[in-house]
Amino acid sequence: MNIQKNTGIKAFTGCILLAVGSLLFQSCNSQAEKNTEGKQPYIIPDSLLKTLSIDTVKQEELINAITLTGQVDFNQDKQVNIFPLVSGNVQDVKVQLGDYVTAGQILAVVRSSEMAGYSNNLVVAQTNLKATKKQLEATQALYKSGLASILDVTTAQTNYDQAVAQLEMVKRVLKINGSDTTGNYVVKAPISGFIVQKMVTNAQSIRTDNTNPMFIISDLKNVWIWANVYESNLDKIHMGDNVDVTTLSYPGKVFKGKVDKIMHVLDPNSKVTKVRVVIDNPDYELRPQMFAGVTVSNTRHQQMLCVSLNALIFDHSEYYVLIYRGKGKADITPVQKLSTFNDKVYLMGGVQAGDRVITSNALQIYDQLNN
Numbered sequence: 426m427n428i429q430k431n432t433g434i435k436a437f438t439g440c441i442l443l444a445v446g447s448l449l450f451q452s453c454n455s456q457a458e459k460n461t462e463g464k465q466p467y468i469i470p471d472s473l474l475k476t477l478s479i480d481t482v483k484q485e486e487l488i489n490a491i492t493l494t495g496q497v498d499f500n501q502d503k504q505v506n507i508f509p510l511v512s513g514n515v516q517d518v519k520v521q522l523g524d525y526v527t528a529g530q531i532l533a534v535v536r537s538s539e540m541a542g543y544s545n546n547l548v549v550a551q552t553n554l555k556a557t558k559k560q561l562e563a564t565q566a567l568y569k570s571g572l573a574s575i576l577d578v579t580t581a582q583t584n585y586d587q588a589v590a591q592l593e594m595v596k597r598v599l600k601i602n603g604s605d606t607t608g609n610y611v612v613k614a615p616i617s618g619f620i621v622q623k624m625v626t627n628a629q630s631i632r633t634d635n636t637n638p639m640f641i642i643s644d645l646k647n648v649w650i651w652a653n654v655y656e657s658n659l660d661k662i663h664m665g666d667n668v669d670v671t672t673l674s675y676p677g678k679v680f681k682g683k684v685d686k687i688m689h690v691l692d693p694n695s696k697v698t699k700v701r702v703v704i705d706n707p708d709y710e711l712r713p714q715m716f717a718g719v720t721v722s723n724t725r726h727q728q729m730l731c732v733s734l735n736a737l738i739f740d741h742s743e744y745y746v747l748i749y750r751g752k753g754k755a756d757i758t759p760v761q762k763l764s765t766f767n768d769k770v771y772l773m774g775g776v777q778a779g780d781r782v783i784t785s786n787a788l789q790i791y792d793q794l795n796n
Contacts, residue, residue: 467793469753478735478785479749482776485731488766490722491661493700495652495670497715499621499643500703506638510602511610513537515629520640522623526614532640533612533625541608543599550592557581557588618644621713648711650682650702652719656691659698662721668702669720672711680704680711684721722766729763729771735784737762737770738791746776747783747790755783757794 469477517534520526564581567573603611622641625631631639650670654662662684670680686701702719704711711717737760738745744762747755760775776782783790 466754467790467796469755469790471753473786473790474753476785477749477783479781480733480736480784482730482732482772482778482780482782484728484778485769486724487727487729487764487771488722488724488769489661489764490720490766491658493652493654493658493719493721495650495702495717495719497672497711497713497717498649498651499645499713500647500649503616503618503644503647504621505615505618505642507532507612507615507640507642508638509535509610509612509631509633509635511535511537511539512632513539513610513630515625515627515631516609518623518625518627520620520623522620524620525618526620526642527617528614530614531611532614532620535610535612535631536608537610538608540602540605540610543595543602544606544608546595547592547599547606550588550595554585554588554592557585561585612639614640614642616642616644618642621645643713645709645712646706648704648706648713649685650704650711650717650719652700652702652717652721653695653697654687654700655697659687661723662687662700663723666721666723669722670702670704670711671718671720672715674715675710678710680706730773730776730778731769731771732776732782733784734765734768734770736782736787738787740791745791746772747787747794748776749781749783755790755794757791 513535514537515533516536518532519534520530520532526532561578561581561584564573564577568575568578599606603609603613605611619642620640621643622638624637625639650668664684664687666684668682668684670682671678672680682702682704684700685703688699688701691698700719700721732746736746738747744760745757746760748758749755758775761773763771763773765771
């Protein structure tokens with residue numbers, strides 16, 4: 426009797442608990458549905474809307490760009506190595522490394538026994554010319570008097586002509602070596618430019634077989650940039666491609682140039698080939714041995730979707746943009762990035778020409794839309 430009574434009480438209690446649990450479950454579901462129904466899409470606040478920058482997706486010609494490392498070098502077509510033409514002792518070096526010199530300016534003076542010998546040869550040739558001239562005149566007078574033969578006149582004339590030729594040769598040799606008749610060899614600048622290398626000092630002995638030049642002068646108004654290109658990127662570089670050059674010394678400043686030469690050999694160790702870029706340098710801002718960033722760009726004459734680089738968002742290994750729909754509404758749209766050039770990004774899929782995308786505070790709005 427008691428067992429049956431207890432069993433009934435337990436069953437009744439279980440029914441009550443089941444009913445209460447059911448009511449609680451329904452209450453929770455109802456509350457969740459209310460919360461879901463109450464969640465509103467994110468609307469960009471007016472205060473933020475006033476500061477937003479919006480760009481329009483456009484169809485533009487695809488520009489390919491590749492960034493290389495490079496170094497500034499002299500324009501070797503406008504560079505002169507000055508070697509000594511005679512042996513001697515350097516007496517007076519008048520310029521220093523980095524000085525700007527003009528064509529014809531004296532760089533140094535060298536005391537030379539060879540120059541003294543050239544001066545002596547000049548005196549000998551002049552004296553010989555005078556003697557042969559007098560001999561010719563005398564022989565011609567004797568010939569007119571019948572005291573000399575035509576052969577004597579011819580011989581005298583030959584001696585005189587040889588003396589004239591000898592004097593002209595001595596003068597040319599002396600002129601090549603500076604035309605100084607005091608035993609000095611005067612070194613002059615053949616072009617205007619900067620002394621970029623100086624290999625002589627006062628009292629130094631020099632010889633004509635020296636392997637190093639005395640001075641190197643370069644006109645830095647025009648310089649070369651040598652850029653390194655790996656063989657995997659050679660198909661992206663073409664003669665005449667536009668080039669932007671940047672340096673650490675002038676952040677934010679871009680120097681414009683063009684690909685002028687592509688070498689046809691690779692370095693056996695680094696597996697790179699050299700590309701030469703010619704840059705005008707009127708203010709001498711680019712200096713040899715400077716490191717440079719070289720961006721080479723060209724076009725394939727292919728139209729692609731293009732938008733400001735500031736519109737691009739990278740998250741979870743994907744690229745996104747925010748398409749603005751108006752009235753503070755924006756949608757997150759995945760896109761495929763093709764390439765970038767300067768402040769532009771070329772896209773494939775996800776957007777259409779004419780779409781308006783947000784380019785400022787994009788990451789902040791993206792986070793709010795995800796939340």
